[in-house]
Amino acid sequence: MTHQHSPSRDPARRRGSVMVMVLACMAVAAAIALSMLRAATTSHRSLRTERHLRQVECLLAAAKTAAHSRLVAGGPDAVVDDVILLEPASLTGVGSARITLARERDAAPPAITVVVEYPLEGPVTIRRSRIASHPSVAARTPEEPRP
Secondary structure (H helix, E strand, C coil): CCCCCCHHHCHHHHHHHHHHHHHHHHHHHHHHHHHHHHHHHHHHHHHHHHHHHHHHHHHHHHHHHHHHHHHHHHCCCCCCCEEEEECHHHCCCCCCEEEEEEECCCCCCCEEEEEEEECCCCCCCEEEEEEEECCCCCCCCCCCCCC
């Protein structure tokens, strides 16, 4: 009497189904790992942009204070246009910055436009500006769009 193997008990077929299950599990694990990597990359990019925005705001506040000091100390004729380059070593961030102080020519009370650009290296440079008017004029900060 010959003994026939049932299809579910065939060792070759059983090994094939185990291989399919292993490949399916590996595909699911790879998809989960890819999703986690993508989320980590997006989170890192968001945190880096937030750090750059904070650095720009700090530089803008410091430059505006310096512009106010120039307006108070020298009057309208002593204010000259100036460009300040800050190297990465002098900043807490990873790139260099450019601060531009430009005198408003047609402003009745003397005023200075302060522009901060940071980081100058890299794919995206954040640029923000404020107008520093003479301390006798009430300060008004316009809303700027966020990147």
